[in-house]
Amino acid sequence: MKILVLNGPNLNLLGVREPGIYGNQTLEDILTDLGQAAAALGVELACLQSNHEGVLIDRIHQAHQEAVRGIILNPGGLTHTSVALRDAIAGVGIPTVEVHLSNVHAREEFRRHSFIAPVAIGQISGFGALGYELALRALVGRKESRGK
Ligand code: DQA
Numbered sequence: 001m002k003i004l005v006l007n008g009p010n011l012n013l014l015g016v017r018e019p020g021i022y023g024n025q026t027l028e029d030i031l032t033d034l035g036q037a038a039a040a041l042g043v044e045l046a047c048l049q050s051n052h053e054g055v056l057i058d059r060i061h062q063a064h065q066e067a068v069r070g071i072i073l074n075p076g077g078l079t080h081t082s083v084a085l086r087d088a089i090a091g092v093g094i095p096t097v098e099v100h101l102s103n104v105h106a107r108e109e110f111r112r113h114s115f116i117a118p119v120a121i122g123q124i125s126g127f128g129a130l131g132y133e134l135a136l137r138a139l140v141g142r143k144e145s146r147g148k
Contacts, residue, residue, distance in 0.1 A: 001042070003139055004068045004094075005034065005132070006056055007049040008076035008085075014101075021102050023128050030129045037133045041140050053078055057088040064092040070139035071096040072132055079104070079114045090119045095142060097135035100125040 007027060010017060015026035031047050038045045046068070048059050056078070063071065071094050078085050079098070089096050096119065103126030104111040117123050122138060124131040 001069050001140065002044045002046060002067065003038065003070045003072060003136060004059070004063050005031065005045055005047040005072045006059060007047075007074045008053075008056060008078045009051045010076050011074060012049050012051070021107075023101065025129055030132060033129065034132045034136065037136060041136070043136065043140060053082055053084060057084060060085075060088040060092055060094075063094055068094055070094065070142070072099055072135040072139070073097070073116065073120070074099045074101070074132075075116055079116055080110055082115055086115045086119050089116065095139060096120045097138055098123040098125075099131040099135050101128050101131060102126060 011027055014022055014030070015024060027049055035045055048056070050056050050059075060071065071089070073089070073096050075082065075085055075098070079100070098114065098116045098120040100123075104114070105125065114123065121142070124134050127134065
């Protein structure tokens with residue numbers, strides 16, 4: 001089973017960026033831990049971070065050709081702005097879990113709205129790096145529960 005892990009704009013700055021909100025771990029740290037959790041579950045991960053909306057959209061389209069079974073997506077600021085990213089998720093129909101390190105509902109008003117949430121199977125927000133592992137477990141469990 002292959003899962004795509006997509007991180008959007010500014011998530012390459014984790015570790016440096018507003019540590020009081022996003023913590024001290026780098027994205028590499030988070031993905032290393034996630035890779036260990038995935039290996040224990042027998043899941044293959046493909047990971048991409050990009051600051052460019054179109055690159056993320058192209059990767060989602062490519063996932064459709066690759067039999068990717070689920071997407072873990074932290075869209076960063078694109079969460080609150082991107083109809084195009086939402087349309088890409090809806091277009092490929094791959095089960096997607098939206099992840100945020102911070103609790104977007106407890107921050108500025110503009111972070112409460114997500115263009116992605118209506119096309120995701122669920123949203124995990126506010127649990128830091130653990131959110132990625134929870135998303136992984138949700139996708140793996142979903143597959144198992146369907147007996148595929
Ligand atoms: C974020 C929350 C977004 O509102 C913000 O723009 C980010 C990070 C999070 O992981 O908490 O870039 O997605």
